[in-house]
Each structure stands twice: as structure tokens, then as C-alpha cells.
Amino acid sequence: MQPLDLIVGLAGHPALELLNSRATPSPGAEPIELIGNGADYLQWLARTELIDHDDLVVLEDLFHADQLDAAAADARTLREKLRPLLLAWTGEKPVPFPADVIDELNALLSQDRRYTQLNPDNDDTMMLHERRHWEQPTQLLVPSAQAWAHLLVDADPTLIRQCPGCTIIFYDRTKAHRRRWCSMALCGNRAKVRRHRTSAG
Template sequence: MSSGITPPFVASNLALDFINTQFGVGAERRDCLDDDGSVVEWLRQAHALTDELESPPEGLVQLARALRDNMKALIASAKDGQVADPGTVNRVLERGRPIERIEWEPTDAVFERKEYPRDQQSESLLQPVARALVELLTEEDLQLVKECEASDCVLLFHDQTKSHRRRWCSMATCGNRMKAAAHRARKHAR
């Protein structure tokens, strides 16, 4: 990432990890998407981009940030049972629609369905993220989309634990900090 900020991949969902590219509270607010190149790098790290690019399309960061804001609003409104405008998501889905083909797979002697990016424009690059949001909104229980319970963390995650009692974005960071703080508070109260 050109900003030097390591993006958190803790959400167990591509769409939520994309939303989490902006994180932190107050003066500690960070954004992993600071230019076109940083968006491409995030897509590579998320395994949403496998093709080589000569250079990122101009304006990719603006569309990525607009998409992220629209996605966040759609999740919040869906969780509240309210309507919201999916305009940016729909634009990316429509203009970035992949090309679908069937191809013969000689090793298994069968036809397989294959998808290829339409082109290397911004919408095509961001289309897997938008599609992940559609799957989240239409196929998953949104009550399992949670915000980390740490007071200084705003990261979202998809709780896929068996008991659905996950509380923190990451036990290694926020979970340990919050448990240590609770322990100190109990010890101080005695």
C-alpha cells in the first residue's frame, strides 16, 4: 500500500474487509485507499485481482471510496430494515459485469463455467467486491454482521462462529486488549 497502512483482513467476508479499509476513531482514523495504486494493491492482497495491470485506471480510488461508502450505507440500512440507494453498487455491478464462458477441461473431460473480467476499467476491478456485498445482503443473516465491541475499534466482521458469540474483530488485538483492560478494572476495584 502506498500509504504504508496495513489493511485489516479480519472480517471473514470480502465486502466487509473492503469497508474496513477505512478504520480507527478520531485522530487515529486511517484509510488504506489513498490513491489508485493502493486500491489495486488491496485487491491483490484480498485475492480479488489476479490479472497483471500495466497501470491502474485513473479515478479508481474515487470510485472505490464511493463504493465503500455506498456499501456501508446499504448494510446499515438493511440491518435497520430501511431503504437506501444502491446506485454506486449497481453501477459497478452493471458496468463491471464479467464475461462468462464455458470451456472444455481436458483433464476432467468436462465443460466448466469460467468468468473473466470484462476489461481493466475501475468497475471491472471492483466488481468482485460489489458482488460479495450482494451475496452478503441477499444470502446471509445480517444479524451476524457485527461491529467490534472494543471501544476504540469500528471494524465490521461476519460472525461465522458456531455459537455466533464473536465479539471482537480479532482476538489477537482487540480481544486481548479488552480482556486485559477488564482484568485491570476488576483488580483496581478490589
């Protein structure tokens, strides 16, 4: 299984996918970097559904590799800035996000150039589709900034957790809000095996 397939989707919220784009899914392992360059960043944006396939095709043709690499570097910088702030915001004594970071997110949001189009669906039913007019590579951070804006406005910080077995952060959407692991296939099963060995030993 590819690292992108292993990690993407565990977060339960698109904003948290950015934090998990660098993750250590098992103790002692080397961190996995999902947005190491511009091409990786575009694939990650598409896989996390922050952009759609049409956007992906446009962006691959519109920007040069060095522009995409610079956008990926900016995304990594933003990620590492947001990680400790999120952990402080979701801690026992929540710390609000600093005004300068809110200003930075707002500056990114102001670059969005969205518009709506009518498109016929397969059965000729008319559908509204939101599109983006991409002009600058810095706009590639807009989808993540929008996800973070929604997280800060709509999310319950008490439901944001870090898996105790790895570095993956997730939003607990279970009905009972008792999700503990990033996934049973990764950390949950490892914990079961450890418990079994301890009880058998």
C-alpha cells in the first residue's frame, strides 16, 4: 500500500489531513512526507478532495515544477506552524489561535477566485458546480486554509485527538466519541498484539 493510501482519510477532517501529511504511523519508523515536492502536493490535494480532478488537470498544465515545489514548501511551512497551535487549542487548557495566524489564514482566503457554473449531469439534470480560477501558485494553499477556517469555526476541539500509537491526528466522528486509534488496521491491531503477548507471557 502506498503511503498516500495508508494515511489519507484517517483524519476525519480535511484540515487535519494537512497535519498528517507528515506522519510517523508506527513507533521508531521514519516519518512519511506526503508533500515533499510540487507533484506530490497536487496528488495530495486531489486525494484529500481539497481539489477535484478537473482542477488537478488544470494545475498540472498551468504551473511549472519550480512553482509547484515552492507551493509545496509553503504548505509544509504552514503545516508546521499550525501543528503546535492545534495541540494547544485542543489541550486541557485551550489556547486560542494567535491573531497573526488568523491574519495569515485570512490572507490566503482572500486569494480565492471561486465561481459557480451550471453543468448538465449524466441524465441531463442541471447541477451547480463550484470552480476556481487559478492565477498564482500561492492559491494552492487556499483549499487548506478554507478547511482550517471551517475547523476553527465548526469543530468541537474536544473531539480532536492524537492517536496514542503514532503521530496521526484525527477528528472523532463516532457516535459515542470514543475513537482512540488512527485506525484498527494500524495502531489498534498493534496494541491488541502487545496486550495478547503481555497476557500470554
